[in-house]
Amino acid sequence: MKLFFHGGGCGDSCCLRVQDLSVKIGSDQILSGVDLHVHCGQLVALIGPNGAGKSTFLKAILGQVDHDGVIAFSSPGQRDRRPRIGYVPQSPTFDPGDPVTVADLFACCMSKRPAFLGLSKAMRKTVLACLERVHGEDLIDQRVGTLSGGELQRVLLALALEPLPNILILDEPLSGVDVEGIGMLMDMLDEIRKTYDLSILMTTHYLSTLEKYADQVVLIDHTVLAQGTPSEVLSSLAFAQVFHRKGGV
Amino acid sequence: MDVWYLFCRLLPIEMLRWDFMCNALLGVLLMAPLFGLMSTMVVTGRMSFFSDALGHSAFTGIAIGSLFGLASPTWVAVLFSLAFALLFSFVRSRSDHTADTLIGVFSSTAVALGIFISTLGGSSFTKYNKYLIGDILSIAPGEIGMLALVLAAVLVFWVFFSNRLTLTAIHPQLASSRGIPGGLSQTLFTAAIAVVVTLTISSVGLMIVNSLLVLPGAAARNVARNLKQYHLLSVLFALAAGIAGLVISYYCGSSAGAAISLVMAAVFAVTFCFRKGRK
Numbered sequence: 001m002k003l004f005f006h007g008g009g010c011g012d013s014c015c016l017r018v019q020d021l022s023v024k025i026g027s028d029q030i031l032s033g034v035d036l037h038v039h040c041g042q043l044v045a046l047i048g049p050n051g052a053g054k055s056t057f058l059k060a061i062l063g064q065v066d067h068d069g070v071i072a073f074s075s076p077g078q079r080d081r082r083p084r085i086g087y088v089p090q091s092p093t094f095d096p097g098d099p100v101t102v103a104d105l106f107a108c109c110m111s112k113r114p115a116f117l118g119l120s121k122a123m124r125k126t127v128l129a130c131l132e133r134v135h136g137e138d139l140i141d142q143r144v145g146t147l148s149g150g151e152l153q154r155v156l157l158a159l160a161l162e163p164l165p166n167i168l169i170l171d172e173p174l175s176g177v178d179v180e181g182i183g184m185l186m187d188m189l190d191e192i193r194k195t196y197d198l199s200i201l202m203t204t205h206y207l208s209t210l211e212k213y214a215d216q217v218v219l220i221d222h223t224v225l226a227q228g229t230p231s232e233v234l235s236s237l238a239f240a241q242v243f244h245r246k247g248g249v
Numbered sequence: 250m251d252v253w254y255l256f257c258r259l260l261p262i263e264m265l266r267w268d269f270m271c272n273a274l275l276g277v278l279l280m281a282p283l284f285g286l287m288s289t290m291v292v293t294g295r296m297s298f299f300s301d302a303l304g305h306s307a308f309t310g311i312a313i314g315s316l317f318g319l320a321s322p323t324w325v326a327v328l329f330s331l332a333f334a335l336l337f338s339f340v341r342s343r344s345d346h347t348a349d350t351l352i353g354v355f356s357s358t359a360v361a362l363g364i365f366i367s368t369l370g371g372s373s374f375t376k377y378n379k380y381l382i383g384d385i386l387s388i389a390p391g392e393i394g395m396l397a398l399v400l401a402a403v404l405v406f407w408v409f410f411s412n413r414l415t416l417t418a419i420h421p422q423l424a425s426s427r428g429i430p431g432g433l434s435q436t437l438f439t440a441a442i443a444v445v446v447t448l449t450i451s452s453v454g455l456m457i458v459n460s461l462l463v464l465p466g467a468a469a470r471n472v473a474r475n476l477k478q479y480h481l482l483s484v485l486f487a488l489a490a491g492i493a494g495l496v497i498s499y500y501c502g503s504s505a506g507a508a509i510s511l512v513m514a515a516v517f518a519v520t521f522c523f524r525k526g527r528k
Contacts, residue, residue, distance in 0.1 A: 062426065087426040098293060098419055099473035105419075107476075108412040109427055115412050116289075116480040143474065144419075156423070 015040040015083075015199040016061070016167055021069035023056050030056045033223050034069070038167070038216070043193055043200040045210055047233075048220040049242060054203040055090060057220065058169050061201070062087055073166070083167060086160030088153065090171035090203075096145035102155050103127050103140050109159060126162075134158045134188055150181030154188070161192065168192070170202040174209070182206060186213050207234065250390045264499045269386050273505065276388040276452060277491035279396040280461075283403060283445055285487030288466030289480055290411075290438060294418035298349055299337070300442050301459040302356035306333035307447040308380055308455050309363030315376075316366050323447060330443035333359060338439060383454025385495070385505040395448060403441055410434040415476065453506035461487070461506075464513035471520035486516050 016038040023031040031053045038044050046054045060067040062085060073083040094100070100108075106127040107115035113123065124140075131137045134154040139147065147155060153173050160168060170189075174182050186209050193200050204210075210217055210230040217233040219226040225238035233239055253275055257265040264270045291300050310329025314322020337355050341348060367377055416424040417431035424431055446458055453461060469482035494509030501508070 064425070089422045089426050094419055097470060099470055099475055099479040100415065100419055101475045104415075104476040108416040109423075109429075111412065114408050115415065116407070116476045118475075118477040141475070159427075 015042075015074060016201070017070070017072045017074075018061070019070040019072070021057070021060060021067055021071065023053070023060055023065055023067045025056075025065070029222070031060070031067075031220075031222055034220070035224060036218060036227070038199050038201055040199055041193060041197055042215040043189065043202070043213055044216045044218060045214040045230075046201070046203045046218050046220055047205070047207065047210070048225075052221045054220055055171050058087075058171050058201070058203065061085070061169065084163060084165040086165030086168040086198075088156045088160050088168075088170040088173055090175070094145040094147075094152070096143070098145050099143065100145070101141050101143055102131070102136075102147075105144050105155070106130065106159065106162075110162065130158045130162045131155070133161055133192065148178075148181070149176035150178065150185060153177060153181075153185055157185075157188070157192075161196070164196055164198070166198060168198055168200045170200065172203050172205070174204055174206045182209065189213070210234065250393075264496065270495075270499065272388050272390065272393060273385045273495055274492070275393050276385055276396060277495050277505075277509070278488070279393065279400050280449055280452070281487040281491035282484045283396070283400050283449075284461040285465045285484035286403060286407060286480065287438075287442060287445060288462050288464070288487070289469065289483050290414055290418065290466075291442070291462050292466035292470055293415065294438075296442075297459065297463040298352050299439075300446065300462045302337075302352045302359065303330055303334060303443050303446050304450065304455050304458050305356050305363070306330050306359040307443075307450050308377070309333075309359045309366070310447065311380055311450075312363045312367040312377065316369065323451070326447045326450070327444055330447045331440055334439040334443045335436070338436060380450055381455050382504055383450065383452050383457065383506045385452040388452050392448070392452070399444060399448060403445070406437060406441060410437065414438055453509070454504070457504075457506040457510045460510040460513065464510065464517055465490070468513065468517040468520045471517070471524045486513065490516055 016036070018034055018036040021031060021034040022029070034057065046057065048054050056065060059065045061071055103119050103124065104115045107113070107119050107123060110126070111119070111123050113120060119127070127140060128137050131140055134157050136151065136154045136158060139151055139155060144152065144155065157170075157173070173185060173189075177185060189200055189202075190213055192198070211234075214230050216227065217230045218224055219233050219236070219239055219242065221242050225242060226233045226236040254268060254271050257271040257274070265274065291297055307326045307330045310326030311322045313329060314325030317325070333355065337351065341351055344351060364374070367374055413424065413429045413431065414434045416427070416429055417435060421431060442462070446462070450458055465483040465487040466479075468486050469479050473479035473482050490512040491509050493512045495505050497503075497512070498505035498508040
């Protein structure tokens with residue numbers, strides 16, 4: 001994987017630059033010739049039909065799949081360090097019977113002390129501070145398997161925000177969340193990126209949220225077909241062709 | 250051991266007049282936390298069928314050891330179980346079959362090989378009966394020492410690896426996205442199951458050993474609300490069932506392994522009844 005920091009070209013405001021990215025799995029060409037710039041503090045939404053390669057694109061950025069092309073990061077004031085990426089995976093489901101609370105989940109991810117011994121006071125305080133970012137302090141002692149779709153996304157978001165990342169990547173964060181929860185989650189993401197000055201890259205099928213929240217929309221179907229502001233992409237010929245051909249989203 | 254025997258004699262308990270019962274009690278006190286602890290991960294990681302298959306492979310290892318004329322074929326069984334577990338993990342990572350199909354393939358092959366070897370040249374299978382039923386009353390001080398070492402090793406492993414094991418078991422994709430490697434801890438846990446099953450098979454029996462790896466965790470899962478309660482209850486249930494089962498077997502003259510397993514099943518039934526309404 002080619003991974004390096006880049007400067008210039010975007011006036012130092014470019015947080016992630018992807019150039020001529022291609023991914024091949026077996027004999028299937030999943031992505032080819034993908035170019036994308038994400039500027040610091042932006043919320044960028046990836047849209048496209050099922051099987052377009054959106055999740056694969058995110059995995060390439062995370063370094064979880066082999067790829068060709070360039071993925072470059074820059075982060076103001078942290079040029080000598082690898083950028084931190086927070087990731088919320090797609091369709092996270094937990095067994096409702098597993099006796100694992102939200103606090104246990106955080107401890108398993110963040111603490112060196114074994115979670116089965118219980119949380120130290122300091123760790124519990126840290127978990128509460130993390131959950132406060134997503135207004136979820138009351139969820140700390142609930143079992144993860146009993147959380148609703150929206151609550152679980154908030155918990156995983158809180159987990160992805162510790163330590164605070166430079167880029168937050170979310171794969172279909174709105175799937176499994178009810179209509180009321182979608183607005184709440186998007187408001188929260190908007191608040192988080194403004195408060196912590198981080199970039200957000202997310203895939204979504206909920207096009208109605210784009211106009212209000214996204215700075216940039218990228219239409220992908222194995223390659224980038226259109227990118228720009230939400231209104232530019234949603235009114236583009238490529239958008240009409242893709243979604244009419246595929247029968248909508 | 251002399252100190253232990255002395256301690257047992259001081260207790261006003263009739264069955265502890267016998268050295269073999271003192272040995273059995275100490276064996277149970279070491280085995281119970283071992284099974285209780287590992288049971289939590291076997292249940293959470295949906296590995297109960299796999300641990301059952303490991304028990305069968307241990308029997309095959311014992312048959313191979315006996316074939317080569319070894320008086321104590323346990324170590325051959327440990328090695329065979331380890332090889333079985335690692336080969337299974339290797340094939341599973343490179344196959345599109347589901348885990349239960351592959352476990353069925355490996356388990357049946359191991360059993361067939363074990364029976365084939367043990368009956369080779371018209372040999373009688375009878376001498377292997379003790380491995381099927383097990384006899385904790387004949388546990389030797391050397392085996393107890395080995396159990397203590399294994400318990401210490403598993404405790405150390407648990408301290409360092411239980412967090413990542415739990416995360417990998419409940420959500421492998423999340424663990425992977427956090428950069429938590431599941432491979433090493435999973436392999437070590439698999440190896441630990443292989444060693445524990447093989448070392449205890451002559452005490453509790455092939456047919457029962459798996460129930461001790463599943464029931465404590467399953468019963469604790471019925472009522473536990475968090476990981477701490479889950480581990481604590483699983484170990485306590487295993488200890489209580491171990492001691493109660495030993496006492497029952499002493500007075501009924503039946504297999505201790507079976508009695509322990511039955512008490513555990515009763516604990517599961519009781520906790521299942523109290524399962525409703527928990528949040």
